[in-house]
Amino acid sequence: MALSKAVYEKELLRLQTNLVQLQEWVRAEGARLVIVFEGRDAAGKGGTIKRVAEHLNPRVARIAALPKPTERERTQWYFQRYVEHLPAAGEIVLFDRSWYNRAGVEHVMGFCTPAEYQLFLRQCPVFERMLVEDGILLRKYWFSVSDAVQEERFRRRTEDPLRRWKISPMDLESVTRWEAYSRAKDEMFVHTDTADSPWYVVESDDKRSARLNMIAHLLSSVPYEDVALPSLVLPPRPAPTGYERPPKALQTAVPDHAATLRKP
Numbered sequence: 001m002a003l004s005k006a007v008y009e010k011e012l013l014r015l016q017t018n019l020v021q022l023q024e025w026v027r028a029e030g031a032r033l034v035i036v037f038e039g040r041d042a043a044g045k046g047g048t049i050k051r052v053a054e055h056l057n058p059r060v061a062r063i064a065a066l067p068k069p070t071e072r073e074r075t076q077w078y079f080q081r082y083v084e085h086l087p088a089a090g091e092i093v094l095f096d097r098s099w100y101n102r103a104g105v106e107h108v109m110g111f112c113t114p115a116e117y118q119l120f121l122r123q124c125p126v127f128e129r130m131l132v133e134d135g136i137l138l139r140k141y142w143f144s145v146s147d148a149v150q151e152e153r154f155r156r157r158t159e160d161p162l163r164r165w166k167i168s169p170m171d172l173e174s175v176t177r178w179e180a181y182s183r184a185k186d187e188m189f190v191h192t193d194t195a196d197s198p199w200y201v202v203e204s205d206d207k208r209s210a211r212l213n214m215i216a217h218l219l220s221s222v223p224y225e226d227v228a229l230p231s232l233v234l235p236p237r238p239a240p241t242g243y244e245r246p247p248k249a250l251q252t253a254v255p256d257h258a259a260t261l262r263k264p
Helices: 005-029 045-053 105-109 114-133 147-159 169-176 178-192 207-221 257-261
Strands: 032-039 061-064 091-096 137-144 199-203
Touching: 005 045, 005 091, 005 207, 032 045, 045 061, 045 091, 045 207, 105 114, 105 169, 105 178, 114 137, 114 178, 137 207, 147 169, 169 178, 199 207
Parallel strands: 032 091, 032 137, 061 091, 137 199
Antiparallel strands: none
16 A cells, blocks of 8 residues: 555655764764665656755765766776765765666667676676775665556656656667566676675655665664764844945846736
């Protein structure tokens, strides 16, 4: 049974409050947290990332959503451009898709060679082990969606002008390559679901449940503690000393669009 909106929003707020506490612990302890969001198109990754980051300090927690590689980046070691976005001490990075592009879309669509794909499968566990051994907290979430729900979400995106940007010809291609993506995901898990950096699968046909489940698991998997914040006291406003604001007529004001919407 689907969660009611009221129950969902109440629990989301509680979890988001704990995410802020997690953020303060990361900052105070100088920890480095990497969260990888992967899964099929329209599986709900973007909406979950939005809820995770909604109340966090963008100077501490940032989203890394890399575009397709440039010609120069294509000549680099595959993981190189992702390394540039890893966190320093006291930072959280949320990867909206990640180095796993090579095991998914690049492999299925033929954007990499079979040799490059096999090299990735060999190197990825080693790369992630290096991150973990260096002290990075790495969490990997795979958002799983059924073919029927994915198709319905695609259909809504094509009809909604506010969501139209979320769908591309590449997304539509994934419908006809459903089984190819399934096999690629299974093969990826065989090589990269390791003890050092396991995959956590989020069932996401129900978006509300998926968001709550993912955030709750993240919070339970990081040994954070409450951080005592300094007490802040709002100082009294000093007495005026004669300052007068310049006339508003000397400034260029934004037109009052809202006034045109009010009933007479």
